[in-house]
Amino acid sequence: MGRSPCCEKEHTNKGAWTKEEDQRLIAYIRVNGEGCWRSLPKAAGLLRCGKSCRLRWMNYLRPDLKRGNFTDDEDELIIRLHSLLGNKWSLIAGQLPGRTDNEIKNYWNTHIKRKLLSRGMDPHTHRPLTPVDGAAASRPAHDEAASHGVVVRRRQQRRDEHGGAAVPRPEPRPVSGPAGCRHADLAPGLPLPPPRPPRRGGVQLPSGRQPGL
DNA sequence: AAAGTCTACAACCGCAGAGCC
DNA sequence: TGGCTCTGCGGTTGTAGACTT
DSSP states (O other): OOOOOSSOGGGOOOSSOOHHHHHHHHHHHHHHOSOOTTTHHHHHTOSSOHHHHHHHIIIIIOTTOOOSOOOHHHHHHHHHHHHHHSSOHHHHHHTSTTOOHHHHHHHIIIIIHHHHHHTTBOTTTOSBOOGGGTHHHHSOHHHHHHHHHHHHHHHHHHHHHTTTTOOOOSSOOOOOOSSTTOGGGSOTTSOOOOOOOOOOTTTTOOTTTOOOO
């Protein structure tokens, strides 16, 4: 409603960032500093909206980011903070130097939720699951773990129902290239965060999706 | 070997609030 | 004071890659 778009959508790239875009963004911020995100893309010669630049920088390119797996201490801290603050990811991130709200949010959704469920705790209330929670309590924790997979599958199904690919979406994202912007493939020599350790995804989960990491 | 399933995470979207004019 | 712009946040989605069947 009358709200002006955050950027001109017609001439902006979407989806995964390329090495070159990353380099441009880093170079620009190194010289000019952060801020003024709206005008940054133009000034930096990027076909991105300011929002996207900010996100990329904050969550990925900032030199002070700490990459790598979360430690048990960090896990516990996140759980404690979440019990106090709820889904205030930015506040939680503020207590974990080098971690971003997006990273913590993702980590919460993929790991910690499961961890709490496997302990018989409700990830929302941080209270023991009661029989009243019925389904949740009796449901194996890995059901929750699999939920995203199920969601993904349903989306896939919907897409199929629409004849293969035509699930109406305002602006279908371009298929991210072969690992497109993922840092593993970023140009060497750039002051970028070190690559993440190999992903842990699924690896140690035997069939049946053992709950609780 | 191929197909199916699931996880992890980067990136997007929409909204709310702060600040400026 | 009200409207507009900008920034930041939280929720959601898409997909690469690992694993299982």
